[in-house]
Amino acid sequence: MRIYATPASPEKKTSESQIVIVHDLPDESPDPHVGLGSRGGRPRSRPPKTMERYQRILLYLEKINVSFDGFKAINDLTLYIKEDELRCVIGPNGAGKTTLMDIITGKTRPDSGSAWFTRDLNLLASDEVAIAQAGIGRKFQKPSVFEALTALENLELALAGPKTVWKTFRARLSGEERDFIEKTLARIELSDLRARRAGLLSHGQKHWLEIGMLLMQRPRLLLLDEPVAGMTPREIDRTVALLHELKGKHGIMVVEHDMEFVRAIAQKTVTVLHQGAVLAEGGMDYIQSHPAVIEAYLGEALC
Ligand SMILES: Nc1ncnc2c1ncn2[C@@H]1O[C@H](COP(=O)(O)OP(=O)(O)OP(=O)(O)O)[C@@H](O)[C@H]1O
Numbered sequence: 248m249r250i251y252a253t254p255a256s257p258e259k260k261t262s263e264s265q266i267v268i269v270h271d272l273p274d275e276s277p278d279p280h281v282g283l284g285s286r287g288g289r290p291r292s293r294p295p296k297t298m299e300r301y302q303r304i305l306l307y308l309e310k311i312n313v314s315f316d317g318f319k320a321i322n323d324l325t326l327y328i329k330e331d332e333l334r335c336v337i338g339p340n341g342a343g344k345t346t347l348m349d350i351i352t353g354k355t356r357p358d359s360g361s362a363w364f365t366r367d368l369n370l371l372a373s374d375e376v377a378i379a380q381a382g383i384g385r386k387f388q389k390p391s392v393f394e395a396l397t398a399l400e401n402l403e404l405a406l407a408g409p410k411t412v413w414k415t416f417r418a419r420l421s422g423e424e425r426d427f428i429e430k431t432l433a434r435i436e437l438s439d440l441r442a443r444r445a446g447l448l449s450h451g452q453k454h455w456l457e458i459g460m461l462l463m464q465r466p467r468l469l470l471l472d473e474p475v476a477g478m479t480p481r482e483i484d485r486t487v488a489l490l491h492e493l494k495g496k497h498g499i500m501v502v503e504h505d506m507e508f509v510r511a512i513a514q515k516t517v518t519v520l521h522q523g524a525v526l527a528e529g530g531m532d533y534i535q536s537h538p539a540v541i542e543a544y545l546g547e548a549l550c
């Protein structure tokens with residue numbers, strides 16, 4: 248990805264829009280026949296041409312706009328994530344990071360733009376359930392595990408899915424499924440605590456259990472919103488190790504404020520959001536020394 252300092256386009260007035268971002272994936276102008284179009288409306292079913300040319304795009308978001316009562320939370324946002332890529336998204340409070348995840352998971356409908364998950368699923372024409380079933384798993388900031396159930400039961404329940412009678416499902420678990428649960432328990436370091444009620448696990452362990460529950464669905468894309476918020480330094484180190492293990496097996500988008508953590512897990516591209524738009528994309532060193540990024544973070548620590 249390259250960033251050029253050029254005159255701002257006429258419709259953009261903020262100082263940071265002086266920076267034109269050229270993404271390292273497609274450079275073709277978007278297909279006007281996909282997405283919601285500039286005035287919203289019914290989404291079209293044809294995948295964007297850029298996706299046809301670049302086969303390995305897992306997530307394609309182009310020119311997305313979202314307003315809440317006239318306030319532009321997402322502003323012409325374009326972002327591509329390749330298969331098996333781990334992408335960190337950073338940005339000051341209110342930049343639109345959680346809203347971005349809401350759009351991907353179908354919780355928030357944009358006013359305009361295109362959003363595809365692989366070439367098969369138009370996210371803007373799909374509901375939350377269909378999006379989750381297609382392989383997008385989301386972890387919220389606050390861990391949501393079943394506190395009265397054990398760690399093992401939480402994983403079994405996640406594997407069973409919502410429409411299954413759990414007791415029947417447990418009785419019929421195949422050897423392969425049991426292995427998968429065992430491997431996941433080991434991966435999230437809860438093998439020895441499998442019989443402990445989730446409510447009695449530490450804050451970090453609850454987070455890992457929730458990640459384990461997402462893994463039970465074999466997601467192609469994992470969305471993690473502030474996964475290390477409130478964790479101890481040791482728990483953060485363990486989460487770094489967990490993400491290194493998951494890297495390359497799933498597409499992963501991580502939103503996080505903890506820059507040390509981001510540096511520890513980041514692959515070559517980190518995306519900086521500011522005022523609902525991509526302000527910069529690039530390597531961690533590049534991002535942290537970028538004047539517009541530093542300016543956007545003024546008043547917050549970008550260490
Ligand atoms: N449902 C909503 N209604 C009105 N405004 C909203 C809604 N959701 C988000 N916003 C506003 O949109 C902007 C972006 O919010 P968002 O939660 O996406 O930011 P964020 O980057 O996740 O911030 P943080 O780092 O604090 O979590 C904020 O100004 C927020 O107040």
Ligand SMILES: [Mg+2]
Binds near residue numbers: 346
């Ligand atoms: Mg947020």
